[in-house]
Amino acid sequence: MKKMFLKLVLLCLCLWRLDGVFGELVIVKDGDSVTLNSDLTEMKDDDVIQWKFKNTLIAEINKRADRITVYDDVLDGRFRDRLKLDNQTGSLTITNTTTEHVAVYYLQINSEIKRFRLGVQRELLDGERAVSVKEGDSVTLNYDLPEIKNVFVIQWMFKNTLIAQIIKLLDRIIVDDDVLDGRFRDRLKLDNQTGSLTITNTTTEHEGDYTRLINSMSTDFYLHVFVEMSVMEGDSVSLNSPLTEMKDDDVIQWRIGDENTVIAEINKRSDRITVYDDVLDGRFRDRLKLDNQTGSLTITNTTTEHAGDYKLLKFSERFSSKSFRVSVYGE
Known part of the structure; x- marks a missing residue:
């Protein structure tokens, strides 16, 4: 269980490829290089290739003009000295990746467009703390000292958004719990000491x-x-998705463990339900049931081998995830 918190997967993306409206999904470890492949073996003399990060042009090859251009100073220089283009195939390599490079990439080859979704996996940074809490419970993110001394201002940010602060000089506590669609409303408490x-x-x-x-x-x-x-050993357990009904373009995956092994998925776009019950030495064989309407997963005839951390990943216009921790006990 502890390994789970030593390695965090931002956006929870993995080496699973999904064509069509979502594009190709690729993951890379923070600091490593990743290559987005054009699938060309060789560019033609009149080919023009453009690479875009979201809607911003970052690189292009114009074979007609015999020109390769890398725009690595755009977007506040997040790609500076990180982009490499293959003049033969048009593939793009990003070196020394960070979470700033997570997004949708578009490759345009003449009039054809190909999409990529890039996820970055990183380990905890020096000084970063991993904290775990059960849904519905309270959790405290602790300050190291028993009492504040020689401090003027303390600010708390969630994903770069200010949610709370203490201004010691004015003896004021300010909680901005209406930001981010009110997800923190009436949930934040600051200890003035x-x-x-x-x-x-x-x-x-x-x-x-x-x-x-x-x-x-x-x-x-x-x-x-x-x-x-x-769940008691031998009984069934249902891991409920937050969906009441899946949409026509939804894709969901169920994964287990530190290695994020895929055990089941539903692709509504291609009207396909797949259960990978032969993975992990067949521990899930004939035990998995998927609800095609909600995406919920049921594990029947459980054993202690089925205890662990499960994650539901939902891919659509907006990515989301939900985590479960399953315990299996004997009589």
Whole structure:
């Protein structure tokens, strides 16, 4: 279980490829290089290739003009000295990747367009703390000292959005719990003595990166929120998705463990339900049932081998995920 919190997968994307409206999904470890392949063996003399990050042009090859151009100073220089183009195939390599490079990439070859979705997997940074909480419980992100001394301002950020602060000089506590569609409304508590932040009644919407700024110093936290499930050995357990009904273009995956092994998926676009019950030495063989309407997963005739961390990934216009921790006990 502990390994799960030592390695965080941003956007929870993995080496699963999905063609069509979603494009090709690729994952890379933070700091490594990744190549987005054009699938060409050789460009023709009149070919023109353009690579875009979201809607911004970052690289192009014009064989007619015999020109290769890399626009690595756009977007505040996040691609500076990181882009390499293959003059023969048009493939794009991004070196020294960071989470700033997570997004949809578009490859246009003449009049044809190909999409890529890039996810970045990283390990916890030095000084970053991983915190886990069961959905519905409260969690406190702790300050290191028992009492604040020589501190003027403490600020708490969630994914770069200010959610709470203490201004010691004015003896004021300010909670901005209406930001981000109100997901923190009536859930935030600040300790004026220690600067700790408590989140009550947690949901999966509160999972993610938190930053605490004290004067000019920062400390990072990653909060993982999971649903706890318990089942007696031999019984069934249902992991319920938050969906009431899947849409025609939805794609969901169920994964288990630190290695994010795929055990089931539904692709509504191609009207396909797939259960991979032969993976992991067949421990799920003839035990998995998927609800085609909601995407919920049921595991029948459970054993202790089925205990562990499960994750539901939903791919559509907006990516989302939900985590479960299943315990299996004997009589």
